[in-house]
Amino acid sequence: MFYKSDDLLITSTHVVVLHPEPVRFRLEAIQAPYIVRHGRGAGFRAGHEIRARYETADVRIYFTTDRTRFGAVRRALIRALEQRGHPLPI
Numbered sequence: 001m002f003y004k005s006d007d008l009l010i011t012s013t014h015v016v017v018l019h020p021e022p023v024r025f026r027l028e029a030i031q032a033p034y035i036v037r038h039g040r041g042a043g044f045r046a047g048h049e050i051r052a053r054y055e056t057a058d059v060r061i062y063f064t065t066d067r068t069r070f071g072a073v074r075r076a077l078i079r080a081l082e083q084r085g086h087p088l089p090i
Contacts (some may be wrong), residue, residue: 002074005069008062010076012083016060027084029055033077050074 003010007019015025031053038047048070050061061077064070 003073008073012032012080015077015080017063019028025054025059027080030081031062031063033081035074039044050077068088077089 001009001011008016009016009018013027013028015027017023017025027067033050033052036049036051038049040046043058045065047065048067049063050070050073051058053059054063062070062073064073
């Protein structure tokens, strides 16, 4: 287990988003992950997002407005991908 919270799990085989709707991504099918940073808007806090190519689609893996949590999730995803032999800088 690389990361566990109320809304996300990162294991050696999957990223599981628990909220708002459960979604399971197989690590072996995640390709070219990248970060999108959203600036502050009218009444909105800055957001941080991890997206990736998953099978044939571009998908949102994770989104939060909490910088500390985002950093922990990013590091966990990097470790999980590296363990599977996919060292990808994100």
